[in-house]
């Protein structure tokens with residue numbers, strides 16, 4: 001790791017107020033510094049676009065369910081073998097792997113870095129399977145990684161809510177985050193997964209009792225959003241609402257936002273929760289109504305979960321959704337219970353531009369992006385690999401930046417359900433490079449509370465991506481010329497050359513140790529893992545100390 005000067009590029013660093021300003025970016029000992037000696041290694045970035053490294057706020061790359069998806073899809077391994085990259089000598093052994101919608105671990109790290117992304121969060125890890133996630137991140141080179149811990153369908157939390165023990169629920173959430181080595185609280189279909197496991201097939205409303213009348217999706221949301229706030233966690237509670245993928249679910253989504261009104265909360269893959277219903281219960285875009293709510297509520301942030309056409313693998317803790325998708329698509333299926341904690345379902349799927357519902361979903365995602373007033377709170381995701389692969393981000397960026405291209409694509413898709421939608425009526429907006437820098441790095445870093453990422457100010461982590469301008473924005477963003485990760489030049493002239501290990505981002509909030517007494521009893525009675533063996537133990541990297549809004 002040596003001193004490095006990225007000279008003369010046009011710098012897009014929205015957090016520092018730099019919108020295409022020509023200047024040098026200097027790096028030493030893994031951080032951005034004010035200057036380096038004249039004999040430091042220099043990269044000529046004249047005429048090129050310089051941004052902080054990409055930050056993915058919501059992806060699925062390292063979890064028990066991701067690994068299960070790999071096992072479900074041997075045909076993908078055969079179709080997309082990934083040769084080991086030609087790393088320089090002295091680098092760690094480079095590894096072969098497989099690609100497809102769910103790449104193997106090493107290939108995931110190489111391909112993210114090859115896109116200019118340097119930080120990735122896995123959005124859904126069952127605490128019981130947290131060891132798997134750490135082991136997989138250990139094998140995912142280059143990117144810094146962390147994960148969100150699934151809560152909200154776990155037996156112990158539901159019992160505490162039923163007993164009215166809010167303070168204990170907060171301590172339990174803190175203990176669980178530390179035990180799993182996670183970064184934030186994730187809630188998926190609050191209460192709905194548990195109810196489905198009990199045999200209930202009806203939709204879960206916000207006030208549907210989950211066993212006890214005290215335990216409802218509303219109460220679960222209030223408890224967990226309150227816990228994130230009280231614990232001062234860097235990222236707000238990350239919420240996947242009830243009723244994913246169902247016509248009319250926009251009402252549930254807005255009701256969920258109202259339920260935590262005034263408190264910081266992040267609503268994920270909003271596209272999958274933005275469907276209005278026609279009088280006959282058919283599909284319609286609810287994007288405008290929903291994004292207007294988001295626009296008017298600064299405490300709410302979202303990622304879009306854009307659908308991209310082509311093969312995907314849907315995988316989620318939302319078992320009921322995957323049951324419905326399996327039934328309607330007839331595709332192969334995995335569904336399992338993670339004992340007393342959460343669910344897990346996986347169905348491979350294909351979004352087709354000639355299919356009416358796929359076209360509507362694609363259009364709704366774009367509407368959310370294009371009608372959003374504040375890009376800092378409406379950030380980019382495809383919910384990889386659910387709505388599309390992370391490898392589709394450059395194509396998505398082109399759709400946002402290039403109206404002529406977007407309209408051309410729009411004309412080709414099935415028009416049945418998009419007639420009368422905002423996109424079909426015509427939206428002129430084209431994202432600027434500055435706005436792309438916000439939705440792909442500055443915004444996610446800020447929402448995650450990562451003070452040293454998503455910007456190029458003095459002291460920031462030296463994660464930098466350099467792109468060669470190209471009128472085809474898809475090509476431009478797919479093939480950065482240079483990528484620096486933690487001060488190490490990993491991509492040189494478009495080739496992956498170095499593959500340092502990434503860091504683990506995790507938190508260890510304090511809690512009242514009294515909570516462990518009840519937990520130990522619970523584990524002794526019901527769990528297959530003993531209480532003492534459950535926590536992942538200390539990790540190589542120290543817990544992250546940042547907190548709150550930055």
Ligand SMILES: [Zn+2]
Nearest residue numbers: 058123383386
């Ligand atoms: Zn997801």
